[in-house]
Amino acid sequence: xxxxxxxxxxxxxxxxxxxxxxxxxxxxxxxxxLADEETAAMLIAHEIGESEVNGVADIExxxxxxxxxAKVVSIGEVRTFERDGEDADGxxxxxxxxxxxGAVRAAFWDEHAEAAANELEEGQVLRIKGRPKExxxxxxxxxxxxxxxxxxxxxxxxxxxxxxxxxxxxxxDVTLAGRVLDTxxxxxxxxxxxxxxxxxxxxxxxxxxxxxxxxWDEQADRATELExxxxxxxxxxYVRERDGDLELHVGNRGAIEEIDEEIDYxxxxxxxxxxxxxxxxxxxxxxxxxxxxxxxxxxxxxxxQVRNIRVQDATGDIRVAMWGEKADVDVGPGDEVALxxxxxxxxxxxxxxxxxxxxSTVTVLDSGAEAGGGAxxxxxxxxxxxxxxxxxxxxxxxxxxxxxxxxxxxxxxADGEEIEFTGVVVQAGDPVVLDDGETxxxxxxxxxxxxxxxxxxxxxxxDGRLEATDVF
Numbered sequence: 001x002x003x004x005x006x007x008x009x010x011x012x013x014x015x016x017x018x019x020x021x022x023x024x025x026x027x028x029x030x031x032x033x034l035a036d037e038e039t040a041a042m043l044i045a046h047e048i049g050e051s052e053v054n055g056v057a058d059i060e061x062x063x064x065x066x067x068x069x070a071k072v073v074s075i076g077e078v079r080t081f082e083r084d085g086e087d088a089d090g091x092x093x094x095x096x097x098x099x100x101x102g103a104v105r106a107a108f109w110d111e112h113a114e115a116a117a118n119e120l121e122e123g124q125v126l127r128i129k130g131r132p133k134e135x136x137x138x139x140x141x142x143x144x145x146x147x148x149x150x151x152x153x154x155x156x157x158x159x160x161x162x163x164x165x166x167x168x169x170x171x172x173d174v175t176l177a178g179r180v181l182d183t184x185x186x187x188x189x190x191x192x193x194x195x196x197x198x199x200x201x202x203x204x205x206x207x208x209x210x211x212x213x214x215x216w217d218e219q220a221d222r223a224t225e226l227e228x229x230x231x232x233x234x235x236x237x238y239v240r241e242r243d244g245d246l247e248l249h250v251g252n253r254g255a256i257e258e259i260d261e262e263i264d265y266x267x268x269x270x271x272x273x274x275x276x277x278x279x280x281x282x283x284x285x286x287x288x289x290x291x292x293x294x295x296x297x298x299x300x301x302x303x304x305q306v307r308n309i310r311v312q313d314a315t316g317d318i319r320v321a322m323w324g325e326k327a328d329v330d331v332g333p334g335d336e337v338a339l340x341x342x343x344x345x346x347x348x349x350x351x352x353x354x355x356x357x358x359x360s361t362v363t364v365l366d367s368g369a370e371a372g373g374g375a376x377x378x379x380x381x382x383x384x385x386x387x388x389x390x391x392x393x394x395x396x397x398x399x400x401x402x403x404x405x406x407x408x409x410x411x412x413x414a415d416g417e418e419i420e421f422t423g424v425v426v427q428a429g430d431p432v433v434l435d436d437g438e439t440x441x442x443x444x445x446x447x448x449x450x451x452x453x454x455x456x457x458x459x460x461x462x463d464g465r466l467e468a469t470d471v472f
Contacts, residue, residue: 055101070097178204205265273315285313
């Protein structure tokens with residue numbers, strides 16, 4: 001075995017021995033006799049090793065050149081454009097290719113563009129060599145060389161419509177239908193060229209999961225026009241990554257439109273009793289109490305807002321602080337809610353507290369929705385069924401509406417009876433709601449009480465509420 005053959009055997013690259021020998025001969029000629037065949041073979045092996053990637057997901061914009069195998073998912077149309085200082089128009093065809101690790105857009109230019117449009121077929125496996133760069137919709141590879149490979153199988157489903165769980169980094173031309181779980185306001189920013197950009201977010205869910213959708217410029221206004229619970233279809237979206245999570249983006253070439261179709265979203269949740277500080281989790285339950293929205297001044301002089309609610313499932317309850325736009329969500333006692341991506345923090349009096357910030361999703365569920373459904377995980381298998389929980393069938397823990405409106409036993413608090421009730425203020429609005437650790441009591445009073453304060457209310461119970469004559 002020659003030195004060249006030995007180096008080739010150690011290479012484990014997708015090139016033939018004949019191609020490797022030709023590359024070695026070219027390298028020797030380029031170096032003008034400064035390197036023998038063995039040295040040239042080692043240089044070629046290094047270059048090939050640097051450009052080979054294990055999968056599409058490993059392709060990054062900073063790479064000088066990449067070689068990879070991928071299946072053709074979709075083929076765009078030939079587009080022409082004018083080049084500066086040249087008479088002939090340029091041509092380009094964008095081809096979506098993918099493997100088991102992800103998808104990427106391959107740009108075929110000029111003579112390659114015509115060949116791609118006329119000769120490529122969906123489902124075909126290609127060996128591609130090209131130069132990665134950051135494109136309009138993520139990483140894009142400018143193709144320098146390509147050839148079909150009929151001997152390789154790549155397990156990639158070619159589809160026009162995706163589910164949330166089927167999305168992967170780099171996909172473009174994505175059509176996805178889902179239920180609107182949450183919407184945000186339009187934000188503006190300045191681009192490097194001095195123009196003003198606009199962006200907004202909505203969160204969509206389907207039976208396989210949920211995803212954050214980022215709407216740019218002309219599409220941003222759709223976030224303010226859509227309502228939670230509406231079913232929509234994203235057209236020509238593209239998948240990017242942010243802080244380790246996939247997001248679906250919609251630019252001026254895409255759209256998000258309402259459709260007449262029922263799509264279920266079944267949230268998975270972590271039991272409240274198992275929550276720990278610094279976790280970012282999904283929780284679900286029945287709203288036990290809801291405070292009025294409060295505003296405050298930030299250090300930078302801007303105004304913020306927050307609203308606290310208490311959510312209970314079959315295992316326990318927790319205070320949830322809803323910040324910013326989340327404070328405007330229309331939710332009150334008795335509502336079933338799912339809260340996604342909330343951060344568990346150390347709250348008031350060392351109790352745990354869930355913080356719902358800009359990345360969180362607050363969804364008011366339909367009557368009869370379930371938490372902890374779908375595919376069970378170790379975390380979600382003990383989650384509460386919200387419907388049975390609301391009916392008082394979830395063990396000893398019951399929602400406020402499963403008892404009476406006051407939460408006290410009917411026989412002990414008959415209408416017209418004068419009682420004293422001592423508890424902690426869990427809602428300081430109108431009415432005041434007190435909690436003694438076992439039951440809740442709705443109290444009509446003009447007394448000025450603070451959230452978390454322990455008070456005693458004395459008065460007559462009428463229609464399930466305590467009409468207080470004294471609060472002390």
